[in-house]
Amino acid sequence: MRTSSLLASVTAVTALLTLTACGGGGDTAGGAGVGVVGGAGGDSVAGGGGDANGTGDGGPNEGTLDNPTKNGGVNGDAPKNGTAFQQLPRAATMAAAARFVNGFTKCDPISTDPGSDGPSEGPKIEYGKSYSVTEVGYCGRRNITTIYMIKDAKVFQTAFKAEVDAKKGSGNPNSGIVVGQDFAMGSESSEAMGALLKPEAGLLMLNCHPDFNPPSGYRKEPALVKGCVLTDYYKD
Numbered sequence: 001m002r003t004s005s006l007l008a009s010v011t012a013v014t015a016l017l018t019l020t021a022c023g024g025g026g027d028t029a030g031g032a033g034v035g036v037v038g039g040a041g042g043d044s045v046a047g048g049g050g051d052a053n054g055t056g057d058g059g060p061n062e063g064t065l066d067n068p069t070k071n072g073g074v075n076g077d078a079p080k081n082g083t084a085f086q087q088l089p090r091a092a093t094m095a096a097a098a099r100f101v102n103g104f105t106k107c108d109p110i111s112t113d114p115g116s117d118g119p120s121e122g123p124k125i126e127y128g129k130s131y132s133v134t135e136v137g138y139c140g141r142r143n144i145t146t147i148y149m150i151k152d153a154k155v156f157q158t159a160f161k162a163e164v165d166a167k168k169g170s171g172n173p174n175s176g177i178v179v180g181q182d183f184a185m186g187s188e189s190s191e192a193m194g195a196l197l198k199p200e201a202g203l204l205m206l207n208c209h210p211d212f213n214p215p216s217g218y219r220k221e222p223a224l225v226k227g228c229v230l231t232d233y234y235k236d
Contacts, residue, residue, distance in 0.1 A: 084221030084230045085153070089202050090181040094137045097147050097183040104201045105192040107139035110147070114138045131159040143189035150182050154224040161208040161228050169210055174235035176207035190236035197232045204230040 091097035098110035112135070127133045127148055132155035137147040150156045160177065178185045178196045180203055187193050196203045204219065207229055214220060214233035221230040 084204065084219070085181065085224060087202075088180045088204060088230075091149070091183045094135050094147065094149055097149065097180070097185075098137060098139060100180075101139070101145065101147060101185055101196065104198070105145070105187075105189070105195040107145050107147075107192075110137045110139045112137055114144070132156050140187070140189070140192075143187060143192065145185065145187040145189065145192055148184045150184060153179075153181060156184065157206060157208075157223055157225045157228055160206060161225055164208040165227075171209065172236070173209040173211040174207075174214070174233065176205045176209070176231075176234075178203050179206045179230070190234075193234055193236075197234055199232075204232055205234050207231050 089100060091100055094110060094112075098107050101107040127136070131148075132150055132152040133148045134151050135149040137149075139145050139147070148156075164171070178193060184206070185193075185196060185203070193205075195201065197205060204221070206223055208223075208225075208227055210227070212229065212231075214231055218233035219231050220233075223230050
């Protein structure tokens with residue numbers, strides 16, 4: 001009888017320990033205070049102040065300098081035979097976009113405050129909700145570089161084209177704004193713009209000028225809106 005009671009007690013304690021280890025309190029992954037960054041498909045969870053859908057800083061959707069256009073985008077979602085736009089790098093956060101840009105032209109540190117020496121040329125500082133821009137960052141001292149995070153790329157391209165159309169053919173036909181899938185970049189420095197159009201960077205310029213006609217050998221790929229192209233040609 002004593003032996004049977006002892007065995008029953010040991011069995012009960014073992015079961016309790018098993019439940020404690022597996023049933024967990026609120027400190028397991030996905031619980032309060034712990035951020036879990038998942039893969040593609042939108043099933044991931046981010047806690048502790050991180051961004052959802054695997055787009056937090058350091059997540060799988062962020063840009064890398066090792067191979068920013070692998071498999072048609074840094075998140076690997078685009079098919080290998082995807083469109084020129086689908087093969088552009090994706091950043092997901094301002095920090096990742098700035099690190100990407102800084103890999104090819106000076107952009108460190110990044111700030112959301114343009115300061116007293118804010119951009120006087122290049123892309124408009126007032127790009128906002130009508131362009132589907134969610135965040136604007138600035139870097140550089142003598143020549144300011146501006147980075148825009150974009151929620152809807154087609155909305156951005158549509159608004160950009162409308163701005164170009166409003167100029168009725170005036171302006172530089174060989175210029176535009178450098179774009180990835182979810183960010184855009186402009187600079188007062190033509191050298192910075194050119195650096196990001198090199199093949200190793202993987203970015204392209206959105207050009208909506210009706211008179212744009214690059215020399216042979218340069219790319220002229222369809223953009224998301226009619227009347228605009230994605231190109232690696234730029235002349236200040």
